Amino acid sequence: MLGAGQPESAISAEVAGTGGAGEMSMPENPTVLLTGLDDARSVRLSTLGNLFIAESGRHRILKVTKEGERMDSLGRLGRGDYQFDNPVAIDPSNELKVYVADRNNRRVQVFDRRMQYLSTIHLPRRTGTEISYRPSLLTVDRVGRVFFFDEERHLVYRYDSSGRYDLSFELFSREERIMPVSMDIYDEELWVADRRGELLHRFSSGGSYLGFVYAPEPVISVRKIQEQTWILGESRVQQIDNAGRILQGTTLPESTVAGGWHSFDIDSEYAFLLDGSRLLRLELEEPESDMEPESGMESQSGMGAESGMRTQSGMRTQSGIEAQSGMEPDEEEQGSRHQFDDQEP
Numbered sequence: 001m002l003g004a005g006q007p008e009s010a011i012s013a014e015v016a017g018t019g020g021a022g023e024m025s026m027p028e029n030p031t032v033l034l035t036g037l038d039d040a041r042s043v044r045l046s047t048l049g050n051l052f053i054a055e056s057g058r059h060r061i062l063k064v065t066k067e068g069e070r071m072d073s074l075g076r077l078g079r080g081d082y083q084f085d086n087p088v089a090i091d092p093s094n095e096l097k098v099y100v101a102d103r104n105n106r107r108v109q110v111f112d113r114r115m116q117y118l119s120t121i122h123l124p125r126r127t128g129t130e131i132s133y134r135p136s137l138l139t140v141d142r143v144g145r146v147f148f149f150d151e152e153r154h155l156v157y158r159y160d161s162s163g164r165y166d167l168s169f170e171l172f173s174r175e176e177r178i179m180p181v182s183m184d185i186y187d188e189e190l191w192v193a194d195r196r197g198e199l200l201h202r203f204s205s206g207g208s209y210l211g212f213v214y215a216p217e218p219v220i221s222v223r224k225i226q227e228q229t230w231i232l233g234e235s236r237v238q239q240i241d242n243a244g245r246i247l248q249g250t251t252l253p254e255s256t257v258a259g260g261w262h263s264f265d266i267d268s269e270y271a272f273l274l275d276g277s278r279l280l281r282l283e284l285e286e287p288e289s290d291m292e293p294e295s296g297m298e299s300q301s302g303m304g305a306e307s308g309m310r311t312q313s314g315m316r317t318q319s320g321i322e323a324q325s326g327m328e329p330d331e332e333e334q335g336s337r338h339q340f341d342d343q344e345p
Contacts, residue, residue: 030253033068033272034279043274045265046092051272053279054090054100059083061090061100063115066270068279074115079105081117089138089148099146101135108135108148110163121146123157124165133157141185141205149180156183156190158205169207186224193219193231200231200244214244221263230271232264237271237282248287253280 038057045051050071053062060075061084075084085104092098095113102109108121123131137149144161154177158166171178171192178201182193189210190203198218202210217233224230230239238249250271255261257276265272266284273280 030273031068031281032278033066033281034064035277037274037277037279039276040262040274040279041087041276042089042263043265043272043279044091045267045272047094049267050092050095051265051279052090052092052098053274054087056086056088057276059085059087061087061098063092064279066267066272066281068281072115074111081109084109088136091138091140091146093140093144097140097144099138099140099148101138101148103134103136106132106134108138108146119163121148121159121163137180137183139183139185139190142187145185145205147183147185147190147205149183156207167206169203171201171203173201173209173212182219182221184222184224186226189224191222191224191229193222200229213240213242215240216244216246220261223264223266225266228266230264230266232261232273234260237264237266237273248285250282250285253282 033051034053037053037055040053040055040057042054043051045066049066051064051066053064055062058075059077060073062070063072064070074082075087077083077085079085083105084100084102086102087100088103089101090099097118098111098113098115100109100111110118110121112118123133125131133150134152135148136151139147141147145166146159147156149156149171154170155168156171157168160166171180178192179195180192181195184191185205188205190205192201192203193199193215194201198215200213200215200219200222202212204210213229215231215233216238217235219231219233221232222229223232228239229242230237233252236249236251239247241247252261252273255275256278259276261273261275263274269284271282271284273282
């Protein structure tokens with residue numbers, strides 16, 4: 001499936017030598033893994049150690065090694081299976097299923113580890129009518145539940161590991177609607193980066209608002225690596241604790257495109273950075289053992305009765321068990337059992 005209608009020459013791999021990266025310092029020689037990408041929007045590392053990239057400009061997805069060696073590619077412009085129109089987010093989880101947010105086709109496509117098409121996620125029907133959506137963000141938790149953000153309805157949808165619709169909820173803090181730029185899930189907590197400032201919001205996996213953390217700088221992307229919280233900011237990639245204090249970080253190299261860095265991922269040794277045209281690898285420096293965490297602003301908790309019960313008291317959370325507003329109970333029951341199928345929305 002290499003190429004999928006795209007010439008091999010559309011991507012080049014370049015080795016540029018690695019160099020040390022000091023604490024909060026500029027890496028001398030980040031390794032350039034890929035160049036020649038066209039509006040690449042999302043990079044994710046699978047649990048098997050392979051990198052998956054959503055390349056919007058060529059309407060395809062790529063699978064490469066951590067050395068930048070191309071393993072597979074899939075897609076071209078279109079509305080059929082194996083085709084995309086502006087894929088903007090990808091999550092390969094453990095590679096048993098690879099999820100792609102196919103934004104302009106208003107769907108999430110699902111593939112297996114061999115890049116074979118499995119299914120398309122559909123929303124529950126209302127009064128027999130298929131509901132369309134426009135996914136822009138996507139993340140999968142450790143048990144295979146899928147969370148994706150619909151930018152038109154401003155809803156997060158959750159599906160279980162078998163492809164059944166669970167629930168949906170709006171992203172509201174205690175004071176206002178959140179405008180998300182990135183989200184990631186770990187251990188029943190959904191972390192959401194807000195485009196309007198240096199805030200990371202925390203939600204339960206069911207949609208209850210738990211509080212927020214002040215980040216050291218505006219956040220472009222957030223990753224939860226087990227208990228660790230990593231952020232891609234405007235000038236640095238860094239690990240922070242739950243109070244927003246900096247534990248570890250490296251200054252970003254200059255991006256070669258006007259939009260700057262779009263996405264990143266982390267393993268135990270490296271940060272992988274993606275802008276519209278390049279994929280880079282930065283070596284992570286171990287924090288000094290005697291270094292005190294850099295002071296940050298305290299996190300705010302929403303665990304009190306007022307906000308902790310907000311979902312149950314009408315925090316716009318829609319469950320696959322309880323009837324949604326404007327839906328008959330039997331219709332909601334049908335929607336909650338909705339399965340993936342092979343039909344396009």
